[in-house]
Amino acid sequence: MTQTRSAADDLVRLLGPDRVFHDEATREAYARDATPLFHRRPDVVVTPASTAEVAEVVRYAAETGTPIVPRGAGSSLCAGAVALAGGISLVLTKMDAILEVSRPELLAVVQPGVTTIALDEAAGAQGLMFAPDPGSRTVSTIGGNIATCAGGLRGLKYGVTRNYVLGLEAVLGTGEVIRTGGRLVKDVAGYDLTRLFTGSEGTLAVITEATVGLLPRPAAAGYGLAYFGDLAGASTAVDAIVGAGILPATLEFLDNTCIRAVEDFAVLGLDVTAGALLLFGDDGDPATVERTVARMAEVCSSVPSCREVTLAADVAAADALLAARRCSLPALARLGTLTLLEDVSVPRPRMPEAVARIADIAARYGITMGTFGHAGDGNLHPTAVVDADDPAAVEAAHSAFAEVFRLAIDLGGTISGEHGIGAAKLPYLGARLGETHLGVLRRVKAAFDPAGILNPGKLGS
Amino acid sequence: MTFTPDLLSRCISCGFCLPACPTYELTKDERSSPRGRIALMRALETGTLPMNDPGVAEESSFCLGCRACEVVCPAGVEYGQLLEEWRDATWRGRRRPVVVRALLRAVDRTWKVRLLGLFRRHARRRTGGSASLMLGCFERFLYPKVSRSAVALDPRLDVDPGQGCCGALHAHNGELAEGRALARKLGERLPGTIVTTSGGCAAHLADVLGRDRVVELSAWLSGPASAAGAALPGPAGPILVDGRPARIGLQDSCHLRNGLGVWREPRAILAALGEYVEVPGAASCCGAAGTYALVRPEDSAKVVAPKVDALRRLDLDILVTVNPGCTRQLQTAVRKAGLRTRVVHLAELAASARTDGSGR
Ligand SMILES: Cc1cc2nc3c(=O)[nH]c(=O)nc-3n(C[C@H](O)[C@H](O)[C@H](O)COP(=O)(O)OP(=O)(O)OC[C@H]3O[C@@H](n4cnc5c(N)ncnc54)[C@H](O)[C@@H]3O)c2cc1C
Numbered sequence: 001m002t003q004t005r006s007a008a009d010d011l012v013r014l015l016g017p018d019r020v021f022h023d024e025a026t027r028e029a030y031a032r033d034a035t036p037l038f039h040r041r042p043d044v045v046v047t048p049a050s051t052a053e054v055a056e057v058v059r060y061a062a063e064t065g066t067p068i069v070p071r072g073a074g075s076s077l078c079a080g081a082v083a084l085a086g087g088i089s090l091v092l093t094k095m096d097a098i099l100e101v102s103r104p105e106l107l108a109v110v111q112p113g114v115t116t117i118a119l120d121e122a123a124g125a126q127g128l129m130f131a132p133d134p135g136s137r138t139v140s141t142i143g144g145n146i147a148t149c150a151g152g153l154r155g156l157k158y159g160v161t162r163n164y165v166l167g168l169e170a171v172l173g174t175g176e177v178i179r180t181g182g183r184l185v186k187d188v189a190g191y192d193l194t195r196l197f198t199g200s201e202g203t204l205a206v207i208t209e210a211t212v213g214l215l216p217r218p219a220a221a222g223y224g225l226a227y228f229g230d231l232a233g234a235s236t237a238v239d240a241i242v243g244a245g246i247l248p249a250t251l252e253f254l255d256n257t258c259i260r261a262v263e264d265f266a267v268l269g270l271d272v273t274a275g276a277l278l279l280f281g282d283d284g285d286p287a288t289v290e291r292t293v294a295r296m297a298e299v300c301s302s303v304p305s306c307r308e309v310t311l312a313a314d315v316a317a318a319d320a321l322l323a324a325r326r327c328s329l330p331a332l333a334r335l336g337t338l339t340l341l342e343d344v345s346v347p348r349p350r351m352p353e354a355v356a357r358i359a360d361i362a363a364r365y366g367i368t369m370g371t372f373g374h375a376g377d378g379n380l381h382p383t384a385v386v387d388a389d390d391p392a393a394v395e396a397a398h399s400a401f402a403e404v405f406r407l408a409i410d411l412g413g414t415i416s417g418e419h420g421i422g423a424a425k426l427p428y429l430g431a432r433l434g435e436t437h438l439g440v441l442r443r444v445k446a447a448f449d450p451a452g453i454l455n456p457g458k459l460g461s
Numbered sequence: 462m463t464f465t466p467d468l469l470s471r472c473i474s475c476g477f478c479l480p481a482c483p484t485y486e487l488t489k490d491e492r493s494s495p496r497g498r499i500a501l502m503r504a505l506e507t508g509t510l511p512m513n514d515p516g517v518a519e520e521s522s523f524c525l526g527c528r529a530c531e532v533v534c535p536a537g538v539e540y541g542q543l544l545e546e547w548r549d550a551t552w553r554g555r556r557r558p559v560v561v562r563a564l565l566r567a568v569d570r571t572w573k574v575r576l577l578g579l580f581r582r583h584a585r586r587r588t589g590g591s592a593s594l595m596l597g598c599f600e601r602f603l604y605p606k607v608s609r610s611a612v613a614l615d616p617r618l619d620v621d622p623g624q625g626c627c628g629a630l631h632a633h634n635g636e637l638a639e640g641r642a643l644a645r646k647l648g649e650r651l652p653g654t655i656v657t658t659s660g661g662c663a664a665h666l667a668d669v670l671g672r673d674r675v676v677e678l679s680a681w682l683s684g685p686a687s688a689a690g691a692a693l694p695g696p697a698g699p700i701l702v703d704g705r706p707a708r709i710g711l712q713d714s715c716h717l718r719n720g721l722g723v724w725r726e727p728r729a730i731l732a733a734l735g736e737y738v739e740v741p742g743a744a745s746c747c748g749a750a751g752t753y754a755l756v757r758p759e760d761s762a763k764v765v766a767p768k769v770d771a772l773r774r775l776d777l778d779i780l781v782t783v784n785p786g787c788t789r790q791l792q793t794a795v796r797k798a799g800l801r802t803r804v805v806h807l808a809e810l811a812a813s814a815r816t817d818g819s820g821r
Pocket residue numbers: 033034069070071072073074075076077079080081092112133134135136139140141142143144145146147148149150151152153201202203205206207208326327329330418419422455474475476
């Protein structure tokens with residue numbers, strides 16, 4: 001307690017009282033992110049307003065050996081933003097300026113606390129777009145997106161966050177400020193630290209500014225829905241679409257459990273009796289979009305278990321579908337008191353097999369599991385909904401997921417496609433990477449954060 | 462046990478509610494966000510924070526109770542219900558703000574409520590109709606013309622001057638049991654359908670008596686009343702200002718919109734009365750929030766400020782409200798800002814349009 005007090009006092013002296021909070025209620029409000037079962041109050045919450053202030057906090061933390069956990073919107077699904085070792089929760093949401101949107105250079109320069117949607121809207125005002133669109137885009141921050149290399153609903157055609165980070169300003173674990181990359185399309189001077197920081201989950205540096213690439217905003221977008229007897233059928237359709245030489249923006253699927261939960265919230269008139277739903281869509285010039293969407297509808301119809309295909313009537317209908325898809329996870333929470341979500345990724349052709357075997361695993365453990373995901377990317381989110389007060393059920397869910405991870409690795413896949421490792425998946429990282437690889441991660445971390453203060457107990461530890 | 466267990470466990474801390482919350486918008490501090498407040502409630506429930514923690518008490522009071530977080534929550538967290546339970550627990554006894562205590566005491570007995578309206582010219586005509594008009598406690602005193610307008614719009618409405626308070630005020634201010642009891646009593650006093658001119662009362666009554674018993678006025682006018690021939694606009698047609706249709710905006714009532722899902726109806730009525738203009742942020746709280754404007758005048762002013770800016774830009778002829786607290790809040794704000802926009806309850810505007818088309 002006395003130690004807590006003095007850290008807070010020291011930080012108040014450094015940054016002033018408006019940026020430092022250590023009352024119990026504030027600490028409690030920052031004790032979680034969106035990952036269930038992980039909870040710890042940070043000792044102090046700091047909300048810096050500039051890179052200089054961030055650097056000052058980090059220097060102080062390095063000197064005193066105080067853990068520091070960078071935090072954006074706290075929508076992490078791997079406990080990445082929970083201060084599991086106590087210390088400082090460094091909240092970057094007040095650094096939320098959009099410093100520049102350059103149409104001729106197709107880029108924007110932003111502070112880390114800008115939300116994904118705010119950046120895309122600012123780009124939109126100039127006829128541009130920010131392509132990465134994680135389901136959490138209305139809340140998640142660019143800093144968080146970069147730190148987790150977030151994916152989204154149009155990854156198949158546009159890739160993920162990593163493909164749009166041109167340059168960063170970051171504060172290392174020593175308090176030193178460095179700039180990587182920049183406004184150049186080409187630049188090979190030095191190691192590619194921009195990429196290294198992307199997906200580093202706040203364990204190597206605190207991102208304090210980002211230069212990100214933008215694209216011309218497509219003139220039109222079109223979406224459709226196809227219903228199938230089961231998720232394997234929908235996966236087969238996905239494979240067939242890509243196999244037919246179509247590279248659409250969006251191929252998202254939901255199984256029956258997810259369809260029912262989403263319909264319960266969004267009331268869109270989805271077919272709740274279908275085994276699975278595939279949301280397909282593309283953007284571009286109107287004629288191409290129309291043709292691509294029609295071809296995808298045709299391919300879907302030709303899959304034996306396809307029950308029905310419908311096209312979204314207009315932009316509003318398409319937006320409603322996308323919004324509903326983004327809500328899959330919280331909507332599933334309606335079904336039980338504990339919602340545990342995973343994020344495995346497999347090579348696309350192995351997906352029908354993966355979803356069938358995941359369903360088997362859930363049945364064997366006797367738990368309710370809804371699966372949805374970015375089907376075009378081979379990225380699956382099997383989600384168990386159990387009774388929090390039933391330890392046996394919680395245990396069964398954990399065991400089931402351990403099998404799911406093994407399955408993913410067996411199929412040539414990975415334990416996390418986009419949500420990250422954080423604290424939640426660290427126990428499984430060795431199985432994916434092997435000891436040598438883990439050792440390299442530790443040495444890399446030590447080079448950037450010799451005192452080991454940046455998000456300890458996560459990646460690189 | 463302070464909270465109904467299943468209500469708290471629904472929240473998965475996804476944060477989707479953050480952008481909807483006016484107090485989070487003001488502070489950008491998660492403590493004053495819906496997710497943060499639910500975290501505090503959980504800590505109270507598990508005993509890891511004491512009931513008298515100053516930060517917890519502050520947040521239960523700083524919350525507007527606007528329920529904007531509820532409609533955007535995909536997990537279906539019933540925040541409004543949680544807040545009532547929270548205030549019930551934290552504001553017990555002397556911890557409740559003095560103003561609130563005084564207000565609640567002023568309307569906790571039917572005779573006191575009648576006294577409030579005794580010398581005011583609110584509607585009081587018995588028709589024996591199957592639908593009753595609710596007079597509201599403070600509305601009959603502050604805005605008696607609203608009920609007169611409502612019966613002018615639908616003369617079949619029965620008005621029982623002996624009715625008391627619906628208890629919404631009590632339920633929102635930490636007297637949950639009293640609030641519910643008052644609602645049930647009113648439900649017995651006014652059998653059949655209860656028509657109300659206050660969004661806040663409508664949501665509370667519907668919560669206690671059931672949705673089928675309660676209809677807010679704009680929904681009544683566009684539904685059952687228009688079916689019975691009390692259709693809009695009246696004989697005089699749209700309201701004219703300088704020879705052109707008046708430019709009319711709306712401020713939603715939070716509980717009407719977020720609690721009962723009524724927001725299309727008032728807009729449709731206004732579109733028939735003039736040129737309807739959607740005010741940016743119409744759906745978000747104006748800061749009246751029941752007793753909030755009295756208890757926390759400074760925060761209330763901060764919440765209404767962006768609305769005043771929007772109104773200044775729009776330069777509307779008329780801004781319409783569907784809840785008496787909003788009428789008061791916006792009349793004050795508009796007057797202080799020196800805007801020419803007239804703030805008036807939907808009932809009054811619709812009734813005046815039918816009589817002489819003046820909108821007065
Ligand atoms: C309903 C829901 C849907 C989601 N959908 C998707 C999806 O489709 N795709 C996807 O990829 N993810 C998704 N996510 C996960 C999450 O939203 C993303 O990981 C997002 O990028 C996190 O952003 P944030 O601002 O909330 O970061 P936080 O959760 O606050 O932090 C995430 C990690 O980044 C670090 N960090 C944050 N800011 C900085 C910074 N400035 N410098 C250094 N490190 C930092 C933190 O320490 C932490 O390790 C979803 C989450 C939810 C709740």
